[in-house]
Amino acid sequence: MRHEVRFSGYGGQGIILSAVILGRAAALYDGKYAVQTQVYGPEARGGASMGQVVIDDAPILYPEVADPDIYVIMSQQGFEKYGTRAREDAVMLIDADLVRSRPACRAYEIPATAEAKTALGREIVANIVMIGALVAATEIVSREAIERAVLDSVPKGTENLNIKALKRGFELGERACKP
Amino acid sequence: MSASEWFREDRLPHIYCTGCGNGTVINCTLAAVEEMGWKRDETVFVSGIGCSSRAPGYILTDSLHTTHGRALAFATGVKMARPEFNVVVFTGDGDLAAIGGNHFIHACRRNVDMTVVCMNNQIYGMTGGQGSPTTPPGAISTTTPYGASEPAFDLAELAVAAGANYVARWTSYHVKELTKAVTTGMQTPGLAFVEVRTQCPTNYGRHNKLRTVPAMIEHIRSHAMLVEKYNRLTAEGKPIPEGTFTVGELVRRSRPAMGVRR
Amino acid sequence: MQGNTACAEGALAAGCRFFGGYPITPSTEIAETMARRLPKAGGVFISMEDELASIAAVIGAAWTGARAMTATSGPGFSLMMENIGYAAMTETPCVVVNVQRGGPSTGQPTRAAQGDMFQCRFGSHGDYSTIALTPNSVQEMFDLTVKAFDLADRFRVPTFLMADEIVGHMRERVTIPDSVEATSPRPLAEGSLPFEANENGIPGFAPFGSGRAVHVTGLTHDERGYPDTTDPEAHDRLVRRLVTKIESARRAIADYEVMNPDAETVFVTYGAPSRTVEQVIHDRPGDSIGHLRLRVVWPFPEFALKEFPNAKVFLMPELNLGQMVREVQRHVDQPVVAIPKIGGELHTPAELVSALEEHR
Numbered sequence: 001m002r003h004e005v006r007f008s009g010y011g012g013q014g015i016i017l018s019a020v021i022l023g024r025a026a027a028l029y030d031g032k033y034a035v036q037t038q039v040y041g042p043e044a045r046g047g048a049s050m051g052q053v054v055i056d057d058a059p060i061l062y063p064e065v066a067d068p069d070i071y072v073i074m075s076q077q078g079f080e081k082y083g084t085r086a087r088e089d090a091v092m093l094i095d096a097d098l099v100r101s102r103p104a105c106r107a108y109e110i111p112a113t114a115e116a117k118t119a120l121g122r123e124i125v126a127n128i129v130m131i132g133a134l135v136a137a138t139e140i141v142s143r144e145a146i147e148r149a150v151l152d153s154v155p156k157g158t159e160n161l162n163i164k165a166l167k168r169g170f171e172l173g174e175r176a177c178k179p
Numbered sequence: 180m181s182a183s184e185w186f187r188e189d190r191l192p193h194i195y196c197t198g199c200g201n202g203t204v205i206n207c208t209l210a211a212v213e214e215m216g217w218k219r220d221e222t223v224f225v226s227g228i229g230c231s232s233r234a235p236g237y238i239l240t241d242s243l244h245t246t247h248g249r250a251l252a253f254a255t256g257v258k259m260a261r262p263e264f265n266v267v268v269f270t271g272d273g274d275l276a277a278i279g280g281n282h283f284i285h286a287c288r289r290n291v292d293m294t295v296v297c298m299n300n301q302i303y304g305m306t307g308g309q310g311s312p313t314t315p316p317g318a319i320s321t322t323t324p325y326g327a328s329e330p331a332f333d334l335a336e337l338a339v340a341a342g343a344n345y346v347a348r349w350t351s352y353h354v355k356e357l358t359k360a361v362t363t364g365m366q367t368p369g370l371a372f373v374e375v376r377t378q379c380p381t382n383y384g385r386h387n388k389l390r391t392v393p394a395m396i397e398h399i400r401s402h403a404m405l406v407e408k409y410n411r412l413t414a415e416g417k418p419i420p421e422g423t424f425t426v427g428e429l430v431r432r433s434r435p436a437m438g439v440r441r
Numbered sequence: 442m443q444g445n446t447a448c449a450e451g452a453l454a455a456g457c458r459f460f461g462g463y464p465i466t467p468s469t470e471i472a473e474t475m476a477r478r479l480p481k482a483g484g485v486f487i488s489m490e491d492e493l494a495s496i497a498a499v500i501g502a503a504w505t506g507a508r509a510m511t512a513t514s515g516p517g518f519s520l521m522m523e524n525i526g527y528a529a530m531t532e533t534p535c536v537v538v539n540v541q542r543g544g545p546s547t548g549q550p551t552r553a554a555q556g557d558m559f560q561c562r563f564g565s566h567g568d569y570s571t572i573a574l575t576p577n578s579v580q581e582m583f584d585l586t587v588k589a590f591d592l593a594d595r596f597r598v599p600t601f602l603m604a605d606e607i608v609g610h611m612r613e614r615v616t617i618p619d620s621v622e623a624t625s626p627r628p629l630a631e632g633s634l635p636f637e638a639n640e641n642g643i644p645g646f647a648p649f650g651s652g653r654a655v656h657v658t659g660l661t662h663d664e665r666g667y668p669d670t671t672d673p674e675a676h677d678r679l680v681r682r683l684v685t686k687i688e689s690a691r692r693a694i695a696d697y698e699v700m701n702p703d704a705e706t707v708f709v710t711y712g713a714p715s716r717t718v719e720q721v722i723h724d725r726p727g728d729s730i731g732h733l734r735l736r737v738v739w740p741f742p743e744f745a746l747k748e749f750p751n752a753k754v755f756l757m758p759e760l761n762l763g764q765m766v767r768e769v770q771r772h773v774d775q776p777v778v779a780i781p782k783i784g785g786e787l788h789t790p791a792e793l794v795s796a797l798e799e800h801r
Contacts, residue, residue, distance in 0.1 A: 027614040036612035040551035062720035064787055220652045236656055241649035244658035246527050252494035256501025259485045260459050285490040
């Protein structure tokens with residue numbers, strides 16, 4: 001089953017890295033196929049950044065994301081630029097404190113940045129909290145796979161912090177899915 | 180081995196005009212190579228385009244006769260890939276300072292361990308005598324029929340400023356000094372730049388009232404001033420005659436160099 | 442792994458030990474990977490002052506016997522053209538990667554295009570032939586880079602990896618073999634002249650330091666390598682051989698995939714658009730749609746078009762306003778329809794389906 005996942009936020013939040021981590025979890029640790037692409041631009045800091053991943057059980061032919069079924073949105077500008085046209089049966093995870101708007105599709109509010117700042121003490125891991133919530137809410141990849149992919153991708157010495165952030169994300173994701 | 184044994188005899192006769200200074204420069208360079216005791220199989224001559232750049236074609240080693248202006252970039256590839264090679268670049272004023280100016284300053288900045296001998300005849304000789312970046316103001320060429328109006332580059336000073344470890348300037352008259360300078364340059368790790376003011380009787384002298392070869396050589400010789408004397412006169416505030424250029428060793432130093440044989 | 446990284450890894454696996462380059466989007470990750478990896482592999486990375494110098498240094502290094510490469514995009518590729526001709530004339534084996542972006546001029550630095558397909562074939566002045574490969578996946582960024590080195594050495598010709606921003610920047614899983622087979626150029630036989638060709642039109646190679654005192658020149662030269670610039674026969678003999686050694690080996694160099702050879706409607710693709718065509722074919726299992734996917738576009742394998750005996754129309758989606766479509770048109774009697782797209786985005790499956798329905 002083909003899934004198209006789009007991440008958007010502002011430059012500096014680790015949006016592209018989130019897409020890379022998700023793709024890596026699927027392709028290297030879950031035995032699936034994945035293609036990660038992104039919009040290249042000058043948005044290293046600030047501006048609307050966007051990264052996306054196609055995940056499938058079969059080899060991926062058309063590599064681009066055309067109509068995502070899963071969104072992860074971490075800024076208002078990111079929502080406006082990349083999230084407004086979400087189809088009705090899509091799922092959108094939203095960083096509740098950073099995005100004012102709400103989509104027509106199902107939305108899960110995840111206080112990732114607030115959680116990273118207060119409970120974890122480092123705002124920079126907000127994207128990892130969000131990835132945890134994404135995996136818990138959608139089960140698009142296994143928790144084991146995403147954990148390994150996170151460990152592959154973060155700087156040495158920050159592994160514990162990032163795993164803590166990921167697990168906190170799992171909890172937030174589970175809580176958000178409960179009716 | 181004598182200098183003549185470095186020539187490809189099956190390439191003779193050469194293309195240089197009667198009275199051309201390039202042969203003198205090639206001879207001096209080969210005498211320096213002899214002095215260094217370099218082996219033929221470990222020595223590579225590289226050049227760009229122009230009269231000067233035909234020189235490697237007459238020398239019996241591996242040689243790379245490349246595109247206009249790019250000799251130093253090609254030579255950088257050769258030397259960086261195989262630092263055990265001795266690399267010598269023959270170039271001219273048009274090749275080095277006009278189309279190849281950017282490669283010139285960057286090769287000096289990198290200080291790649293090679294020897295660059297520039298035959299500066301102040302003209303594009305091969306194409307028939309057009310003005311180059313070293314054509315002196317007022318000189319007549321086919322593209323400066325009313326006298327050159329642009330200031331000229333001082334190639335040796337450019338190399339000093341850009342960072343070459345060894346820089347000297349001589350003329351085709353100063354055969355012994357030139358040979359010694361090229362040898363010293365070859366001995367100095369890093370980029371050695373030797374500018375040689377040389378005569379082009381066909382395309383420069385003919386248009387500038389220097390019709391005979393001796394007249395041209397005398398013109399060059401009489402405008403050369405030892406750098407020590409030049410510095411002394413300048414320090415004393417004494418006048419320097421118009422058209423004077425310095426000769427001698429302008430710099431010898433040991434900035435970090437690249438591609439030095441390990 | 443990213444496509445550009447896979448290209449660098451392919452080069453390293455193939456034994457590339459010299460990289461001279463200049464940063465340019467969207468190829469820069471290749472240089473960055475080489476800068477990090479080459480010194481540890483006993484090789485040399487050098488950031489040159491411009492692309493003219495980059496290709497020059499690569500050719501210089503290649504003549505020392507090193508496998509050498511540079512990577513660039515449109516503007517840099519344009520600057521390299523003169524020395525690419527020099528490499529063709531002097532039969533220097535080397536690899537040039539062009540991760541194509543939107544042009545002309547500075548154009549769209551971060552968006553994909555296939556606008557340099559004729560430039561890689563005809564961009565330098567004079568007559569010559571080269572080889573150009575077109576990857577459509579991250580895996581092929583690795584595999585075809587390896588192959589490019591091989592072809593460059595076998596045919597003593599500058600060889601191009603004509604990628605695009607899509608395959609350069611996308612990330613996919615890559616399988617990297619423990620080792621790859623690498624052929625060296627055929628050595629120059631004792632008693633042979635440095636530019637004396639064998640029956641295939643290819644001379645043996647004596648890199649600098651072999652003791653053969655080879656003179657290499659971009660001037661028209663004889664078999665000794667000596668300039669001979671006025672004899673019409675010398676020029677004709679040399680340049681005709683430079684072209685023929687590649688064109689006569691079209692079948693040996695060819696690399697392509699054929700899907701549904703019985704189809705009446707046939708897509709012809711190379712590079713990223715082939716992925717969309719594969720998607721369309723996959724999504725319409727009952728529909729007979731042919732697909733010829735080229736991994737080598739130059740020398741052009743016109744015989745591959747004959748693999749579709751029932752073809753009534755050929756459709757060519759390209760990320761340009763119609764380049765390789767001219768080459769196909771020249772070789773078949775059937776209509777050949779260009780499906781051009783510029784602006785930086787890949788054709789979508791829906792776009793190709795509507796083209797299919799319009800033209801079949």
